[in-house]
Amino acid sequence: MQNLIEKIAQRFAVGLKSDQQVQSGDYLFIHPAYVMTHDNTGAVMMKFSAIGATEMADLHQPVFTLDHNIQDKSEKNLEKYRNIEAFARRMGVDFYPAGRGIGHQIICEEGYAWPGTMVVASDSHSNMYGGLGCLGTPVVRTDAAAIWATGQTWWQIPPVAKVTLTGKLQKGVPGKDVIITLCGVFNKDEVLNHAVEFAGSGVAHLSLDDRLTIANMTTEWGALAGLFPADSVTIEWLLRRTDAVSASDGSEVHPRLNRERIDSLEKELISADDDVFYAKELSLDLSTVRPHVSGPDHVKTMRSVVDVEREQIRVNKAYLVSCVNSRVEDIAQAAEVVRGRKVADGVEFYVAAASSEVQTKSEKRGDWQTLVDSGAIPLPPGCGPCIGLGVGLLEDGEVGISATNRNFKGRMGSVNAQAYLASPAVVAASAVNGFISGVGDYGSGEPVTSITAAVRERASQGDIQLLQDFPGTVEGELIFCHQDNLNTDGIFPGKYTYIDDFSPAQQAEVAMENYDPGFVEIVRDEDILVGGFSFGSGSSREQAATALKYAGVRLVIAGSFSQTYARNAINNGFLVLKCAELSQDLKESLGEEKLTVRTGIEAQIDFGEAVIHTTEKDYAIDPVGATAQELIIAGGLENWVQEKLEQGI
Numbered sequence: 001m002q003n004l005i006e007k008i009a010q011r012f013a014v015g016l017k018s019d020q021q022v023q024s025g026d027y028l029f030i031h032p033a034y035v036m037t038h039d040n041t042g043a044v045m046m047k048f049s050a051i052g053a054t055e056m057a058d059l060h061q062p063v064f065t066l067d068h069n070i071q072d073k074s075e076k077n078l079e080k081y082r083n084i085e086a087f088a089r090r091m092g093v094d095f096y097p098a099g100r101g102i103g104h105q106i107i108c109e110e111g112y113a114w115p116g117t118m119v120v121a122s123d124s125h126s127n128m129y130g131g132l133g134c135l136g137t138p139v140v141r142t143d144a145a146a147i148w149a150t151g152q153t154w155w156q157i158p159p160v161a162k163v164t165l166t167g168k169l170q171k172g173v174p175g176k177d178v179i180i181t182l183c184g185v186f187n188k189d190e191v192l193n194h195a196v197e198f199a200g201s202g203v204a205h206l207s208l209d210d211r212l213t214i215a216n217m218t219t220e221w222g223a224l225a226g227l228f229p230a231d232s233v234t235i236e237w238l239l240r241r242t243d244a245v246s247a248s249d250g251s252e253v254h255p256r257l258n259r260e261r262i263d264s265l266e267k268e269l270i271s272a273d274d275d276v277f278y279a280k281e282l283s284l285d286l287s288t289v290r291p292h293v294s295g296p297d298h299v300k301t302m303r304s305v306v307d308v309e310r311e312q313i314r315v316n317k318a319y320l321v322s323c324v325n326s327r328v329e330d331i332a333q334a335a336e337v338v339r340g341r342k343v344a345d346g347v348e349f350y351v352a353a354a355s356s357e358v359q360t361k362s363e364k365r366g367d368w369q370t371l372v373d374s375g376a377i378p379l380p381p382g383c384g385p386c387i388g389l390g391v392g393l394l395e396d397g398e399v400g401i402s403a404t405n406r407n408f409k410g411r412m413g414s415v416n417a418q419a420y421l422a423s424p425a426v427v428a429a430s431a432v433n434g435f436i437s438g439v440g441d442y443g444s445g446e447p448v449t450s451i452t453a454a455v456r457e458r459a460s461q462g463d464i465q466l467l468q469d470f471p472g473t474v475e476g477e478l479i480f481c482h483q484d485n486l487n488t489d490g491i492f493p494g495k496y497t498y499i500d501d502f503s504p505a506q507q508a509e510v511a512m513e514n515y516d517p518g519f520v521e522i523v524r525d526e527d528i529l530v531g532g533f534s535f536g537s538g539s540s541r542e543q544a545a546t547a548l549k550y551a552g553v554r555l556v557i558a559g560s561f562s563q564t565y566a567r568n569a570i571n572n573g574f575l576v577l578k579c580a581e582l583s584q585d586l587k588e589s590l591g592e593e594k595l596t597v598r599t600g601i602e603a604q605i606d607f608g609e610a611v612i613h614t615t616e617k618d619y620a621i622d623p624v625g626a627t628a629q630e631l632i633i634a635g636g637l638e639n640w641v642q643e644k645l646e647q648g649i
């Protein structure tokens with residue numbers, strides 16, 4: 001008995017026993033169908049070279065897309081882009097240049113994200129592929145280099161939550177409001193580090209674009225994957241894409257998008273087994289979803305557009321950009337709102353298509369020109385303001401309304417600005433009205449939801465076995481950062497992310513800069529950092545782990561972690577441990593007045609006993625598994641892969 005996540009993981013696992021059926025919690029070696037890297041390809045290239053690899057293990061796996069910093073026309077960035085393209089040509093892998101679009105959109109448009117397959121990307125929004133029935137999940141740069149070199153990396157199947165959708169959305173209420181509602185209602189980490197499977201009669205009423213939007217922002221909800229079942233809507237979308245690429249490429253058969261492949265897919269659509277186990281089961285009646293906004297500063301803070309509109313919150317900038325909501329449907333919805341109107345005085349309205357194909361189609365429909373005529377400022381198809389790059393960033397004291405997927409403080413510009421998230425229609429209405437506002441009357445009432453949880457009994461782990469070179473104990477003073485949902489932008493600011501030659505010393509100097517600028521003056525070598533809950537949420541940048549390591553932190557303990565952050569840490573030989581009780585005790589005893597506190601508490605972590613000893617109390621922790629031990633001993637995945645290459649494995 002397997003759910004859909006487990007079935008796809010089974011397909012792409014390697015080294016399984018003949019009768020082994022995988023389930024949540026299992027550590028696997030996987031050979032994903034594809035691995036996408038974008039501007040961070042340059043950093044992955046350096047890792048690839050550092051481990052001594054000289055050729056790709058599987059030329060069909062890597063896909064390079066330049067999308068994040070495409071507005072930067074400096075010689076340094078252009079040289080970086082040229083180097084990535086030259087490397088792609090030399091290696092013989094698929095390459096998409098700056099201007100073609102956002103990598104996630106390309107992965108979908110070009111048929112890499114195929115129903116029933118597993119595709120990973122060195123970016124947290126690879127969840128988006130789940131809209132097509134493809135298990136998309138983020139890996140980090142070190143994983144990407146490992147896949148290039150060996151074709152494989154490791155993955156732990158997360159607990160799986162089922163979200164049953166019933167009913168049908170009201171006309172004019174898009175998928176963005178569905179995911180804003182889910183993030184806003186279930187905002188207590190209910191699906192943190194889970195994979196989410198969507199099911200129910202309501203799924204059939206969601207367009208493919210709506211599904212991509214919802215799956216994309218399961219990342220912000222805290223999930224590692226968001227997966228829709230493939231159905232007739234999926235097949236119809238693939239057929240339209242196949243016709244589109246055939247028309248543009250002539251008679252040549254596309255290697256991924258073709259009728260033969262679709263015919264095979266229709267015969268083997270997979271689904272979860274009946275009565276299969278789910279860690280949690282949630283439900284949402286789509287007919288009760290109404291327009292909402294998230295924020296400011298937090299995705300999980302939700303308010304109805306009707307309530308916010310009464311406050312007449314003035315906006316300085318509006319954004320219809322990013323991988324989550326810049327497709328043809330989104331641009332059409334915004335164009336319908338602004339048609340015949342002008343962007344309000346004092347408001348800058350930025351628009352960028354998710355891809356060059358999207359922009360071309362929107363231009364043919366007339367929607368693009370409608371937005372430009374209203375006063376919108378066009379940007380090239382790609383990333384930009386969403387990640388704090390390029391023009392149009394929020395400045396001190398400004399308010400932004402955005403159709404992007406993140407509004408973390410400092411994410412889109414100044415830490416002293418405020419950012420709200422909403423659907424394309426709400427963003428467009430706010431741009432022309434000059435304050436946060438919606439369109440139409442959708443009635444009142446709260447969304448109808450439910451949630452239940454279950455526990456799967458697993459076999460006892462028995463005695464804790466430590467590998468020979470793994471330390472039995474670690475000691476250090478506890479340093480406490482109380483913040484829950486401390487995201488990677490707070491730990492390592494996004495503006496430094498794509499500086500490939502940013503040294504370890506430089507990373508250490510900016511550790512926690514957006515959270516506590518005084519952190520680097522407080523921390524000492526071999527401190528043990530204790531954080532709050534959902535530590536390291538948000539973007540998948542691995543520097544949020546390495547910056548703390550280079551700042552001298554021995555390891556991090558938190559109430560809970562973003563699984564992507566934990567993966568980044570282990571892949572870099574930096575241990576993280578979950579201990580909710582210790583985090584909560586420090587919150588109660590030290591409060592939240594200071595962002596960073598030296599506790600004066602000396603702790604000893606005994607891995608053989610799986611316990612943290614302090615003078616006040618002992619705290620139980622989960623055992624560190626053999627796979628993680630092996631990676632820590634090696635100093636991270638990069639060194640582990642290098643050892644395997646040297647051994648000819």
